[in-house]
Amino acid sequence: xxxxxxxxxxxxxxxxxxxxxxxxxxxxxxxxxxxxxxxxxxxxxxxxxxxxxxxxxxxxxxxxxxxxxxxxxxxxxxxxxxxxxxxxxxxxxxxxxxxxxxxxxxxxxxxxxxxxxxxxxxxxxxxxxxxxxxxxxxxxxxxxxxxxxxxxxxxxxxxxxx
Amino acid sequence: xxxxxxxxxxxxxxxxxxxxxxxxxxxxxxxxxxxxxxxxxxxxxxxxxxxxxxxxxxxxxxxxxxxxxxxxxxxxxxxxxxxxxxxxxxxxxxxxxxxxxxxxxxxxxxxxxxxxxxxxxxxxxxxxxxxxxxxxxxxxxxxxxxxxxxxxxxxxxxxxxxxxxxxxxxxxxxxxxxxxxxxxxxxxxxxxxxxxxxxxxxxxxxxxxxxxxxxxxxxxxxxxxxxxxxxxxxxxxxxxxxxxxxxxxxxxxxxxxxxxxxxxxxxxxxxxxxxxxxxxxxxxxxxxxxxxxxxxxxxxxxxxxxxxxxxxxxxxxxxxxxxxxxxxxxxxxxxxxxxxxxxxxxxxxxxxxxxxxxxxxxxxxxxxxxxxxxxxxxxxxxxxxxxxxxxxxxxxxxxxxxxxxxxxxxxxxxxxxxxxxxxxxxxxxxxxxxxxxxxxxxxxxxxxxxxxxxxxxxxxxxxxxxxxxxxxxxxxxxxxxxxxxxxxxxxxxxxxxxxxxxxxxxxxxxxxxxxxxxxxxxxxxxxxxxxxxxxxxxxxxxxxxxxxxxxxxxxxxxxxxxxxxxxxxxxxxxxxxxxxxxxxxxxxxxxxxxxxxxxxxxxxxxxxxxxxxxxxxxxxxxxxxxxxxxxxxxxxxxxxxxxxxx
Ligand code: SF4
Ligand code: SF4
Numbered sequence: 165x166x167x168x169x170x171x172x173x174x175x176x177x178x179x180x181x182x183x184x185x186x187x188x189x190x191x192x193x194x195x196x197x198x199x200x201x202x203x204x205x206x207x208x209x210x211x212x213x214x215x216x217x218x219x220x221x222x223x224x225x226x227x228x229x230x231x232x233x234x235x236x237x238x239x240x241x242x243x244x245x246x247x248x249x250x251x252x253x254x255x256x257x258x259x260x261x262x263x264x265x266x267x268x269x270x271x272x273x274x275x276x277x278x279x280x281x282x283x284x285x286x287x288x289x290x291x292x293x294x295x296x297x298x299x300x301x302x303x304x305x306x307x308x309x310x311x312x313x314x315x316x317x318x319x320x321x322x323x324x325x326x
Numbered sequence: 327x328x329x330x331x332x333x334x335x336x337x338x339x340x341x342x343x344x345x346x347x348x349x350x351x352x353x354x355x356x357x358x359x360x361x362x363x364x365x366x367x368x369x370x371x372x373x374x375x376x377x378x379x380x381x382x383x384x385x386x387x388x389x390x391x392x393x394x395x396x397x398x399x400x401x402x403x404x405x406x407x408x409x410x411x412x413x414x415x416x417x418x419x420x421x422x423x424x425x426x427x428x429x430x431x432x433x434x435x436x437x438x439x440x441x442x443x444x445x446x447x448x449x450x451x452x453x454x455x456x457x458x459x460x461x462x463x464x465x466x467x468x469x470x471x472x473x474x475x476x477x478x479x480x481x482x483x484x485x486x487x488x489x490x491x492x493x494x495x496x497x498x499x500x501x502x503x504x505x506x507x508x509x510x511x512x513x514x515x516x517x518x519x520x521x522x523x524x525x526x527x528x529x530x531x532x533x534x535x536x537x538x539x540x541x542x543x544x545x546x547x548x549x550x551x552x553x554x555x556x557x558x559x560x561x562x563x564x565x566x567x568x569x570x571x572x573x574x575x576x577x578x579x580x581x582x583x584x585x586x587x588x589x590x591x592x593x594x595x596x597x598x599x600x601x602x603x604x605x606x607x608x609x610x611x612x613x614x615x616x617x618x619x620x621x622x623x624x625x626x627x628x629x630x631x632x633x634x635x636x637x638x639x640x641x642x643x644x645x646x647x648x649x650x651x652x653x654x655x656x657x658x659x660x661x662x663x664x665x666x667x668x669x670x671x672x673x674x675x676x677x678x679x680x681x682x683x684x685x686x687x688x689x690x691x692x693x694x695x696x697x698x699x700x701x702x703x704x705x706x707x708x709x710x711x712x713x714x715x716x717x718x719x720x721x722x723x724x725x726x727x728x729x730x731x732x733x734x735x736x737x738x739x740x741x742x743x744x745x746x747x748x749x750x751x752x753x754x755x756x757x758x759x760x761x762x763x764x765x766x767x768x769x770x771x772x773x774x775x776x777x778x779x780x781x782x783x784x785x786x787x788x789x790x791x792x793x794x795x796x797x798x799x800x801x802x803x804x805x806x807x808x809x810x811x812x813x814x815x816x817x818x819x820x821x822x823x824x825x826x827x828x829x830x831x832x833x834x835x836x837x838x839x840x841x842x843x844x845x846x847x848x849x850x851x852x853x854x855x856x857x858x859x860x861x862x863x864x865x866x867x868x869x870x871x872x873x874x875x876x877x878x879x880x881x882x883x884x885x886x887x888x889x890x891x892x893x894x895x896x897x898x899x900x901x902x903x904x905x906x907x908x909x910x911x912x913x914x915x916x917x918x919x920x921x922x923x924x925x926x927x928x929x930x931x932x933x934x935x936x937x938x939x940x941x942x943x944x945x946x947x948x949x950x951x952x953x954x955x956x957x958x959x960x961x962x963x964x965x966x967x968x969x970x971x972x
């Protein structure tokens with residue numbers, strides 16, 4: 165299956181992916197509604213995006229009491245709006261924190277791989293997000309650990325990095 | 327101190343996406359009166375949006391309307407306008423733009439100075455197109471904006487902090503890390519009203535010109551912190567916008583003039599300008615690098631290889647030239663700095679005789695953090711170094727400090743004295759023009775400045791006459807037109823002889839207005855280095871207007887005229903449009919050796935005035951120029967009976 169492979173070292177924190185995603189999600193430019201989210205690491209000096217890795221377990225799907233989450237033809241777990249009752253159990257079940265709740269619509273929402281042409285991968289100017297045939301995985305674990313260690317080192321050295 | 331938010335307007339900024347507005351606009355200005363603590367929103371109409379666009383254009387109009395002659399830069403009634411534009415927050419490269427428009431401290435005249443980062447995007451997702459600050463707080467405050475809610479908060483805990491520490495502290499206080507909150511602030515320099523203090527934000531972006539940081543300091547406004555709001559922006563034609571954005575990106579990646587910026591930012595600047603004799607070395611005393619300088623280390627790839635780099639891009643930008651880097655060696659090993667742009671390499675380096683990339687990187691970030699304009703910093707420190715070498719300034723005058731060419735540690739100590747206004751630092755805090763006037767004697771002849779008091783950018787303009795003419799005639803507190811982008815679009819030759827006075831003046835005059843347009847979009851000066859046609863296409867797709875190059879230039883010229891009229895009202899006339907003796911001197915060596923700009927100065931002014939349609943004697947835009955720009959109402963103001971005397 166094709167997945168969104170994230171190569172965090174390449175990210176410059178420009179937020180284009182969020183912008184593109186929000187457009188697909190809402191038809192407007194509203195990064196707050198993006199389902200890919202860019203987080204800072206090492207204070208403000210490194211950034212990396214993260215979105216639903218479409219985990220094999222499908223925790224959100226399993227947790228949903230009304231069966232509102234299903235698998236789309238391109239292999240994405242998707243929320244069926246007409247079934248979702250807004251109980252938020254999926255948002256608790258997801259170990260990655262990549263399924264969200266919209267208080268306005270009272271529905272859960274998440275990455276649906278844009279039906280097979282993810283806008284974030286298209287928008288990223290540094291190819292930090294690629295849509296490729298691969299095993300899904302935890303794209304940020306090693307990155308986060310090494311950046312945290314490096315940040316700690318700098319703080320010990322007394323440099324001000326926030 | 328916590329002031330309530332007063333919503334006076336009928337349009338609340340938390341309305342859902344406004345279909346009745348042109349796309350790209352949030353729809354309101356945020357008004358803040360620091361004297362009374364009153365905060366209110368002011369809606370603006372679609373017609374006003376089309377006329378003033380945003381950024382520099384909107385700011386120029388507000389400045390002209392609201393800041394009369396008797397309101398000097400430090401008067402409470404001065405306006406500090408922090409504006410963004412219609413493209414900010416949209417997926418065109420580099421659209422986090424901030425334009426600061428105010429009456430500035432260096433010239434005591436109009437200022438338009440830009441920075442990027444995330445300010446514009448955060449502000450618009452919060453529901454505002456601009457912030458207009460007036461008044462003076464009785465105690466230090468910062469302005470917090472969060473999704474249509476704005477409040478003034480006590481800034482006592484931020485006092486004395488530099489701009490990076492201020493951002494760290496505000497991120498922590500609000501629990502919003504990284505790009506979740508854009509912070510623009512002043513450092514100790516602005517707090518102490520250093521005349522060339524700047525406003526910096528998002529770790530490394532600086533609106534640096536004309537002492538805008540001193541204006542903010544005079545208002546006792548330490549910082550503006552804007553949470554990235556949750557509101558939506560609409561584009562009238564999203565597909566068209568994506569297409570225009572792609573075309574701009576393609577142009578920036580492939581067009582030779584922009585390509586090197588795309589790949590290396592301004593890192594090639596040093597070597598390129600060195601080849602033209604336009605790299606300022608040791609306060610314009612030479613154009614030959616100090617002995618032992620390793621020029622190979624100044625090739626862009628080498629500059630980058632020397633550091634551990636981390637990408638640090640502005641909103642929606644693919645230029646990938648902004649970086650954080652870690653100092654690899656020396657006394658500051660391990661410290662985090664911002665990779666200098668060209669102006670930093672020059673002002674914190676070559677101009678003061680330092681050619682060590684590691685040392686300059688460090689000093690440049692200290693300048694941004696304490697927060698003064700790095701160009702003026704270079705001219706001040708370079709001047710002191712030269713004067714000390716020549717015995718015009720003594721060690722005693724400098725409080726025991728000895729400044730030899732290239733000594734960044736001593737320069738940093740002097741920076742501290744300036745920021746704290748200690749000893750001779752008080753004199754230097756006024757900028758090099760005023761310091762030279764105070765000291766007098768032979769020292770005065772060594773200072774680099776313009777007659778209006780603005781700081782030249784970090785080149786040796788004796789080999790770049792265009793920029794010297796532009797800086798001296800400019801009404802923005804800095805160079806006003808900038809080097810032409812795609813000159814053939816305006817019927818000008820792709821290249822001119824840089825020492826042909828007529829061609830130079832014609833080129834500068836013809837392009838007047840283009841930059842005012844760019845600076846009104848909420849984008850970045852690098853990402854607007856594309857065809858006007860592309861910019862207009864993006865603007866049209868965003869707003870739904872049919873916006874063409876002709877309208878853009880009409881708009882730009884109109885904005886330029888307003889800023890000029892404002893400067894004239896402030897008493898800044900054509901008699902000041904000249905370089906200081908050193909700034910306009912003849913290079914003694916290097917590629918531009920012997921070129922004498924002063925000899926051609928009057929001729930260049932003649933041609934420039936003719937080209938822009940201003941009156942050569944009084945500096946006023948001619949009545950026919952005003953009429954052509956739809957500014958008929960300015961004719962009686964500029965040409966009425968009370969002005970006849972001039
Ligand atoms: S939202 Fe979370 S639980 Fe559901 S598929 Fe994605 S990663 Fe798995
Ligand atoms: S678009 Fe790419 S570089 Fe920009 S924030 Fe997203 S992942 Fe990072």
